[in-house]
Amino acid sequence: DNQMTQSPSSLSASVGDRVTISCRASQSIGKYLNWYQQKPGKAPKLLIYAASSLQSGVPSRFTGSGSGTDFTLTINSLQPEDFATYYCQQSDDPPYTFGQGTNLEIK
Amino acid sequence: QLQLQESGPGLVKPSQTLSLSCIVSGGSISSHSDYWTWIRQPAGKGLEWIGRVHTSGSANYNPSLKSRVTISVDTSKNQFFLKLNSVTAADTAVYYCARGRAYSGDYFDYWGQGLLVTVSS
Numbered sequence: 001d002n003q004m005t006q007s008p009s010s011l012s013a014s015v016g017d018r019v020t021i022s023c024r025a026s027q028s029i030g031k032y033l034n035w036y037q038q039k040p041g042k043a044p045k046l047l048i049y050a051a052s053s054l055q056s057g058v059p060s061r062f063t064g065s066g067s068g069t070d071f072t073l074t075i076n077s078l079q080p081e082d083f084a085t086y087y088c089q090q091s092d093d094p095p096y097t098f099g100q101g102t103n104l105e106i107k
Numbered sequence: 108q109l110q111l112q113e114s115g116p117g118l119v120k121p122s123q124t125l126s127l128s129c130i131v132s133g134g135s136i137s138s139h140s141d142y143w144t145w146i147r148q149p150a151g152k153g154l155e156w157i158g159r160v161h162t163s164g165s166a167n168y169n170p171s172l173k174s175r176v177t178i179s180v181d182t183s184k185n186q187f188f189l190k191l192n193s194v195t196a197a198d199t200a201v202y203y204c205a206r207g208r209a210y211s212g213d214y215f216d217y218w219g220q221g222l223l224v225t226v227s228s
Contacts, residue, residue, distance in 0.1 A: 042220075087153065087154060098155070
C-alpha cells in the first residue's frame with residue numbers, strides 16, 4: 001500500500017494567517033492527490049482534487065500543489081470556519097489511502 | 108444535487124455480519140464514470156478506504172479486509188451495499204458511503220452523513 005504521511009499532525013494558527021500542510025506519499029502518485037476538510041461529527045468535504053484543482057464551491061483561499069511524492073495544501077487568510085481536520089488521499093492505485101490528518105486549531 | 112444516505116443496524120454482535128446500504132438520490136448509480144465507495148473512521152482516528160463497486164458490478168477491496176468484505180450494487184434500486192463478515196470490536200467505526208469519479212482520479216465528491224456501527228455483545 002502507498003503510505004501517506006502528513007505534517008504537521010496539529011497546527012495552531014490565527015484568523016487571517018496563511019498555513020501550509022504537507023503530504024508525502026511513499027511511492028510516486030503523479031498528481032492523483034486529493035484534499036478533504038472534516039469538521040467534528042460531519043463527513044469529509046472535498047477541497048482539492050488532482051493535486052491542484054479546486055472543487056466547485058470551495059473558496060479560492062484553498063490551493064493545492066505538488067506532484068510525484070510531495071504535495072502541499074495552503075490556506076490563505078484563515079477564516080473561522082477553516083478550523084478543522086484536513087486529510088490528504090491518494091487515488092493513484094487501490095487500495096486508496098489517506099494521511100493521518102492535520103488538526104488545525106485556533107491559536 | 109446528488110445525495111447519499113447510509114442505513115443499517117447501529118449495533119452488531121461480535122462474529123456476526125455487518126450489513127449496510129447506501130441509497131443514492133438525485134442521480135443515477137448506473138453512471139459508468141462513477142465508483143461507489145465505502146470508507147470508515149473509528150472514533151478519533153483517520154479514514155480507511157474499504158472498497159468500491161462499479162455499476163458493472165466490478166469491485167475492488169482493501170487487502171486488509173478483502174477476505175471479509177463484499178460490496179455490491181443494485182441498479183434497479185439505486186443502492187449499493189456493504190457486507191463485512193466476522194466482525195470484532197476493531198470494526199466499530201462510522202461508516203461512510205461516497206461517490207468516486209472514475210475518470211477524473213477517483214476523488215470522493217459526495218458523501219453520506221455517516222452511520223456509527225458498534226460491535227458489541
